[in-house]
Amino acid sequence: MISRFKIYFFPSVEVMVEFTKPLEAIRIFQKMKEYECERTQKSYITVFAILVGENQLKLALRFYRYMREKGIPPSVTSLNVLIKALCKNSGTMDAALKIFHEMPNRGCIPDSYTYGTLISGLCRFGKTNEAKELFLEMSDKGCSPTVVTYSSLIHGLCQSNNLDEAMGLLDDMKRKGIEPNVFTFSSLMDGLCKGGHSSQAMELLEIMVSKRHKPNTITYSTLIHGLCKEGKLRESLEILDRMKLQGLKPDAGLYWKIINGFCEVRKFQKAANFIDEMVLDGITPNRVTWSLHVRIHNTVVQGLLSESEPNRAFQLYLSMRSRGLSVEAKTFDLLINCFCKKGDLHKAARIVEEMVLDGCIPDEGTWTAIVNGFWDRRKVRETADSIQIELMDEVVESGI
Incomplete structure (x- = not known):
């Protein structure tokens, strides 16, 4: 029974990676002695790697010190894991480089993984040189x-x-027969789009697809952001359609970029349609994008009013309120003024009431528009009453 446990004990430590339970891996590791299982160097390094992989960095470094106390000598594998841990924070990058330079003195020659880990860490913190x-x-x-x-x-x-x-570097990869992956292409597309070269980024997308690499959400988002930045809305919509056909769901930030693009070219009806599409698909902004969505909704309502689309603007206004999006004072004022001029005082009065409930006080111009609207309605009523009296008098005089 014990011999079987010895065989399967070490794989059971590796299983903890799959279930993301680093503390459970340590618990099993500690029980090895109870079952007369020898703790090998490999078992120590496996637990250490699990802790680093799960970002339990403080615990990982404590475990590494424990390893050294138990006489586990440093190896290329264990030092690679330690360097990986130190490369996760900008404040410990120098310590990672120090260990790297000391590796040969400890009889450990850095390998491709060592260099790759350090290069990744340095690039993450902007130290490209x-x-x-x-x-x-x-x-x-x-x-x-x-x-x-x-x-x-x-x-x-x-x-x-x-x-x-x-x-x-991409050309260098091709010469050496190293196949770029999705991350390679997405990074290049992001760089090209930020530099205003979205057409080249689109060409890279086609190359990527031709090599049977499936673009992911990041790839599509990068392209759409770049295309919208350059005002290429038609192309950005084509990419959005491709994204949906692949079964990927755009997020609120991506919709915001497209809606904002339509606002910039004053196509507020299309912007409003995309807001409706976003709502119907159940896509909601998170805490990071919430303020952006509040602003863009207000911008679209204001834009629709400027384009003489009051009913569509009112519809979007109601949608905003139902979803808890804040309405700006300017949006309230424009809506009230618009409906007062149209003579739709019922909607104007409703908006005033909701405005006050939201803690916004109408300014003098808004109150003037409301008073004038009701005054104009009163004058119309008085004129109609006068005409009706005159008609009645004529009927009486003619003896009808």
Whole structure:
């Protein structure tokens, strides 16, 4: 029975990765002695890697110190895991580099994974020049960069607006027969779109699809943002349709970008239609995008009023209220003024009441519009009454 446990104990530690229970992995690790299972160097490193993978960094570093206290010697594998942990925070990047430089003194030669981890960390924190130096060094040391290493550096270069170097790395990958992945293409597209080269980004999308790589939500979002930024709304809608056909659901931020694009070219009806589509699909803004959606809804209502679409504006206004989106004082004022001029005093009075309930006080101009509206209605009623009296007098005089 014990021998069977020895065979299956170590895989059971690895299972904890799948269930994302790092503390459970430690609990099982601690029970190994109870079942006369020897704690090997591999079992220590596995638990250490689980803790780092689950971002339990403080616990991971404590466990690493425990490993050293138990006499577990440093190895390339364990130091790679430690470097990965230190690369997760900008404040510990220098410590990661220090360990990297000390590895040969400990009899551990850095491998491709070591370089790749450091390059990824440096790029994440905007240190692309240091990342490029390491990239050149790894080739000199006979370590071949993987697609992950290339992609990390390409992403870093694109973030620092070094598009030419990033595209050069893509060509280098092709020469070496390293197939770019979705992250590689998405990073390049993001860089191209930010630089105002959305047409080149679209070409990359077609290359990506031709190589049977499925674009993900990030890929499509990057393209739509770039196209909208350049005012290419037709193309952005085509990408949105492709995204939906692939079964991917656009988020509120993506809809906001398209709606904002229509607002910028004063196509408020289309903007309102996309707001309706978003609501029907059950897409709601999160805490980050909430204020943006409040602003864009108010902008669309105001735009519809300026384009003489009061009924559509009122419909969107009601939708805003039902979803708890704040209505700006300017939006209230424009709606009230519009319906007062139209003579629809019922809607105007309702909006005034809701405005006051929301804590907004109508300004002098709004009150003037309301009073004038009711005054005009009174004058119409008085004129109609006068005409009716005159007609009655004529009927009486004629003896009918």
